[in-house]
Amino acid sequence: MITLNNVSKIYRTGDIETRALKDINLTIDRGEFIVILGPSGSGKSTLLNVISGLDSVTSGRITFKGHELTELSGEELVEFRRDHLGFIFQQYNLLQVLTVFENIQLGSDLCRRPLDIDELLEKVGLSNARNKYPHQLSGGEQQRVSVARSLAKNPDVIFCDEPTGALDEKNSKQILEILQELNTEYQTTVVVITHNLGIAEMADKVIKMNSGEITEIITNKTKKAARDISWG
Numbered sequence: 692m693i694t695l696n697n698v699s700k701i702y703r704t705g706d707i708e709t710r711a712l713k714d715i716n717l718t719i720d721r722g723e724f725i726v727i728l729g730p731s732g733s734g735k736s737t738l739l740n741v742i743s744g745l746d747s748v749t750s751g752r753i754t755f756k757g758h759e760l761t762e763l764s765g766e767e768l769v770e771f772r773r774d775h776l777g778f779i780f781q782q783y784n785l786l787q788v789l790t791v792f793e794n795i796q797l798g799s800d801l802c803r804r805p806l807d808i809d810e811l812l813e814k815v816g817l818s819n820a821r822n823k824y825p826h827q828l829s830g831g832e833q834q835r836v837s838v839a840r841s842l843a844k845n846p847d848v849i850f851c852d853e854p855t856g857a858l859d860e861k862n863s864k865q866i867l868e869i870l871q872e873l874n875t876e877y878q879t880t881v882v883v884i885t886h887n888l889g890i891a892e893m894a895d896k897v898i899k900m901n902s903g904e905i906t907e908i909i910t911n912k913t914k915k916a917a918r919d920i921s922w923g
């Protein structure tokens with residue numbers, strides 16, 4: 692579904708050049724649960740940004756369902772992201788003046804095939820918090836709202852950058868369980884960036900990065916349920 696051919700990304704700041712991605716080749720299939728591991732600065736976020744069209748490549752090609760992303764205009768990329776991709780970050784990025792329901796609704800606005808918001812609220816266990824505001828929720832609950840918001844548009848791929856970075860084990864596993872369910876139920880492709888080795892036990896494929904390169908791709912023979920992964 693997503694293919695990267697010889698993708699490189701160089702950042703230039705003044706005289707300094709940083710080769711954030713070096714000649715990356717990678718295929719991500721529909722319905723895969725992918726975990727990207729690597730030390731700080733190894734290029735994980737850059738990889739996510741170029742795959743999702745948030746940032747341009749310096750050289751190489753990226754195709755999504757046969758369409759060449761690297762040829763799209765800025766406007767086409769915005770449309771592409773809106774129609775196909777969901778994002779979850781460590782920060783919940785909720786709008787404080789909107790209720791839980793309204794925050795999730797924001798995710799489905801303008802999209803072609805939105806999911807039912809009350810159904811999503813039930814899925815993330817927040818039906819009772821429908822009319823609350825973000826400041827009335829715990830961190831874990833806020834992250835579940837942001838997961839529901841990114842799912843509302845029924846994306847083909849959901850990109851998660853340290854989605855549980857700010858949460859304790861119990862809340863993290865709740866979030867991971869939702870992602871896992873979504874992956875099996877709807878065949879949504881899930882790509883998770885993390886420092887947490889335990890999360891790799893849930894993956895179909897683990898991609899290890901170092902210094903802008905993919906150093907290893909491991910295919911897990913068996914996957915663990917979110918609640919059974921090791922932690923800490």
Ligand SMILES: Nc1ncnc2c1ncn2[C@@H]1O[C@H](COP(=O)(O)OP(=O)(O)OP(=O)(O)O)[C@@H](O)[C@H]1O
Pocket residue numbers: 702703704709710711729730731732733734735736737738
């Ligand atoms: N906008 C930018 N301008 C210049 N250099 C950048 C920019 N974004 C990232 N870099 C550099 O590219 C390299 C890869 O960064 P990246 O954020 O992709 O790493 P990462 O693996 O996601 O790190 P972390 O785990 O700390 O988030 C780093 O050396 C970083 O300093």
